[in-house]
Amino acid sequence: MAIMVHLVSESDGPQFPNTTYSDAYSDDPVTVQGSNSFQLSPPHYPSPWGTGQGGWEAAYEKARAFVSQLTLEEKVNLTTGTGWEMERCVGQTGSIPRLGFRSLCLQDSPVGVRDTDFNTVFPAGVNVAATWDRGLAYARGQAMGAEHRDKGVDMQLGPVAGPLGRTPEGGRNWEGFSPDPYLTGELFAQSIEGIQSSGVMACAKHFIGYEQDHFRLVAEAQGYGFTNVTESVTSNIDDKTMHELYLWPFANAVRSGVAAVMCSYNQINGSYACQNSKALGLLKGELGFQGLVVSDWDGHQGGVSGALAGLDMSMPGDIHFDMKTSYWGSNLTVAVLNGTVPQWRVDDMAVRIMAAYYLVGRENNTVDINFSSWTLDTYGYEYFGTSQGSPNTVVNSHVDVRADHAAIVRQIGSASTVLLKNTNNVLPLTGEEKLTAVIGEDAGSNPLGPNGCTDRGCDNGTLGMAWGSGSANFPYLVTPNTAIQNVVVGNNQAYESITDNYAFDEIAALASRASVAIVFANSDSGEGYIEVDQNFGDRNNLTLWQGADAMIKNVSSVCNNTILVVHSTGPVLLGDYKSNPNITAILWAGVPGQESGNSIADVLYGVVNPGAKLPFTLAAAREDYGTDILYTPNAGIPQVDFKEGVFIDYRGFDHHDIEPVYEFGFGLSYTNFSYSNLQIAKTQAGNYTATTGYTPAAPTYGTVDNDTASYVFPANQTRVRGFIYPWLNSTNLTASADDPHYDLPGFVPEGAQDGSPQPLNPAGGGPGGNPELFDVLYQVTATITNTGKVAGEEIPQLYVSLGGPYDPPVQLRGFERLSIQPNSSTTFTADIMRRDISNWDTVSQNWVISNYTKMVYVGSSSRNLLLNATLPL
Numbered sequence: 001m002a003i004m005v006h007l008v009s010e011s012d013g014p015q016f017p018n019t020t021y022s023d024a025y026s027d028d029p030v031t032v033q034g035s036n037s038f039q040l041s042p043p044h045y046p047s048p049w050g051t052g053q054g055g056w057e058a059a060y061e062k063a064r065a066f067v068s069q070l071t072l073e074e075k076v077n078l079t080t081g082t083g084w085e086m087e088r089c090v091g092q093t094g095s096i097p098r099l100g101f102r103s104l105c106l107q108d109s110p111v112g113v114r115d116t117d118f119n120t121v122f123p124a125g126v127n128v129a130a131t132w133d134r135g136l137a138y139a140r141g142q143a144m145g146a147e148h149r150d151k152g153v154d155m156q157l158g159p160v161a162g163p164l165g166r167t168p169e170g171g172r173n174w175e176g177f178s179p180d181p182y183l184t185g186e187l188f189a190q191s192i193e194g195i196q197s198s199g200v201m202a203c204a205k206h207f208i209g210y211e212q213d214h215f216r217l218v219a220e221a222q223g224y225g226f227t228n229v230t231e232s233v234t235s236n237i238d239d240k241t242m243h244e245l246y247l248w249p250f251a252n253a254v255r256s257g258v259a260a261v262m263c264s265y266n267q268i269n270g271s272y273a274c275q276n277s278k279a280l281g282l283l284k285g286e287l288g289f290q291g292l293v294v295s296d297w298d299g300h301q302g303g304v305s306g307a308l309a310g311l312d313m314s315m316p317g318d319i320h321f322d323m324k325t326s327y328w329g330s331n332l333t334v335a336v337l338n339g340t341v342p343q344w345r346v347d348d349m350a351v352r353i354m355a356a357y358y359l360v361g362r363e364n365n366t367v368d369i370n371f372s373s374w375t376l377d378t379y380g381y382e383y384f385g386t387s388q389g390s391p392n393t394v395v396n397s398h399v400d401v402r403a404d405h406a407a408i409v410r411q412i413g414s415a416s417t418v419l420l421k422n423t424n425n426v427l428p429l430t431g432e433e434k435l436t437a438v439i440g441e442d443a444g445s446n447p448l449g450p451n452g453c454t455d456r457g458c459d460n461g462t463l464g465m466a467w468g469s470g471s472a473n474f475p476y477l478v479t480p481n482t483a484i485q486n487v488v489v490g491n492n493q494a495y496e497s498i499t500d501n502y503a504f505d506e507i508a509a510l511a512s513r514a515s516v517a518i519v520f521a522n523s524d525s526g527e528g529y530i531e532v533d534q535n536f537g538d539r540n541n542l543t544l545w546q547g548a549d550a551m552i553k554n555v556s557s558v559c560n561n562t563i564l565v566v567h568s569t570g571p572v573l574l575g576d577y578k579s580n581p582n583i584t585a586i587l588w589a590g591v592p593g594q595e596s597g598n599s600i601a602d603v604l605y606g607v608v609n610p611g612a613k614l615p616f617t618l619a620a621a622r623e624d625y626g627t628d629i630l631y632t633p634n635a636g637i638p639q640v641d642f643k644e645g646v647f648i649d650y651r652g653f654d655h656h657d658i659e660p661v662y663e664f665g666f667g668l669s670y671t672n673f674s675y676s677n678l679q680i681a682k683t684q685a686g687n688y689t690a691t692t693g694y695t696p697a698a699p700t701y702g703t704v705d706n707d708t709a710s711y712v713f714p715a716n717q718t719r720v721r722g723f724i725y726p727w728l729n730s731t732n733l734t735a736s737a738d739d740p741h742y743d744l745p746g747f748v749p750e751g752a753q754d755g756s757p758q759p760l761n762p763a764g765g766g767p768g769g770n771p772e773l774f775d776v777l778y779q780v781t782a783t784i785t786n787t788g789k790v791a792g793e794e795i796p797q798l799y800v801s802l803g804g805p806y807d808p809p810v811q812l813r814g815f816e817r818l819s820i821q822p823n824s825s826t827t828f829t830a831d832i833m834r835r836d837i838s839n840w841d842t843v844s845q846n847w848v849i850s851n852y853t854k855m856v857y858v859g860s861s862s863r864n865l866l867l868n869a870t871l872p873l
């Protein structure tokens, strides 16, 4: 067995240096820390052990009792996957047969159960963001969790808050929510609570700084011809930006009791995420995360280094896909026996895993795994990866887990459709239009079928879902073409559609006769392991796909009632359409899932009054974002410097006074709303106190038998070829480990094995950070009135200005989706917590409220701030 328990890329670096740079757009000097290339990530050892605080008390008690009974190799079995495609789920741990504990099943994905059948395909995260609706985020999470549970899944590998959406071209932004950390944090938390309410573990991913797919994995990059890439891309992020932007939603996740966090492929400041002791220390120390950290698939970089830095579970278990050797498994057993990894660390891994299991009540919710990720056939080999076991095993029971979830999908689809333009109230349509023309490939179906392209890796027909591991198989896909035709035909009117964008003459002829031409266009993206039209996951541009720009020009040149519907994974360039008078309406419908057509028809015909708001900025040009993908490696270890600091999306547009086409938070309704009566009440919350004191010493559970003979592969155990086991090949540890590195000086980072009580983090002390960060300091109310003729939903947004030179002009800190009858008013209420008006202070390593004057704004978008007041100090 090839053993590599070496330490990669963790450096004994200094604290982040102070750097002054000229930022991305201008010569405006902004001082930030540490966003320069080739910097070092500071070490943070020992890795914080779980203490069972913050709602985890009962789960820890059960976990400790369970782990106390385990042998070392049983503990190791919990921590390590059995190998790529060896069992049915996308990842499975070893089992503990002695205690009747089956292997844990980890399964994608963030839009529904992946790689199976008779599951629901939900709208993407970006659509949930566009709803700005906490209740819908929870309902979707609960429904997805139930489907995972009923397929036999223990851990759903979602939701996503990394990527956050630093660059609009980012391939996987649609899996997550919004580039605004507050909006993402709220919906991330609700999704987690929803999933876990169904009795499965949620896995918040990807931690952290995973903002582009290019160069995330060396093998993938090389496969695309970037042969000079030697290590994964490093995201160079300063401490302030880390706290105020990228870490923010993960604090919400931890506060919500998320069971697991997946560390990402990229490096952060030159150290891999899955062994970056600093980043994992933020999570487990400062944020007080009590659950487990699982590696992304193939994101595990080193045996001892990962263990000591705070990784708890290696997935899928092998060093590289299909390699059949592992950094952990027997190597983790060796590392504990030879003393490189202390027993408390492996005990901490096991307790964290079991506590996560008990936290969501898995022991009462276990369903047999009744599907296989690797085939939809009913029968197959028990161990797919090696074609071993009986070939006649039932691997798929085709259990229909959908219940009535289609209704939630349809509802979120319409609730997330943003009405961007509606000249002279052309919408809603009446259904009585004499000839309705629906034009565009994006209105129709994929000729290969809705699941025709593996992991949705193509852009054929309408975009109901984007590509990658974040996909799932459609049970059906209602296209816009079908749904709109149903409405029109139901009203006994005429309907024609053309879904070939290149049929120029036919399109022009139809559009010139139509009473209304509804054109559909899209822009797709996905995960880096699939390339579509030379887009390696990340999009190459922000223009429309399928030749849609020319098609839209064609239609709108002959039809003065052209309605444009866009399906896209993120921002697209719509400036020309906004100013085109023949384009009377524009809607952004995102990535809506299986009920796509019904959702858009509901909005077009006024069954649903649109209330969604943009979860990102739509710009006139890609350069306006000031951030972009690094498409060509600039070094063997590609360096992406997050030089813009916190100024991404609207924060950047506002800071640099760049006019967007449609701003963050914008969205129209079929009615109108007025805003009045802003009130701010200061609460009696006390002052902020830094957390002090010490943790208990690292606990251990049970004893480790030092007789190496008892760890040798048992004679009575059948060995499945390629399976990853915790047992040794030899009683000689050096021979068993075959590792030339482990006794080199400096191999074990200083302090990494120290299990003595450690000082508590001043900014920590509770789930998500210092509990006083969540104290409500102000309660804000405003009156929102529906001044139109129909009932509608409005999303008042609360922004704050913190007033400092390096603060965004405004940042979102509250919102609520309100349903209001015509001529009625409702009170909008938002709490401002201490964290909402604090900045991260890199010197004291804590949050502080600066002395600058702070303002509160309430409005209908980030640029329509109708009410404002100064925050009373």
Ligand code: NOJ
Residues within 6 Å of the ligand: 090, 108, 157, 205, 296, 297, 469
């Ligand atoms: C890699 C992806 O980055 C991650 O999101 C996914 O959960 C795993 N593969 C497993 O499929």
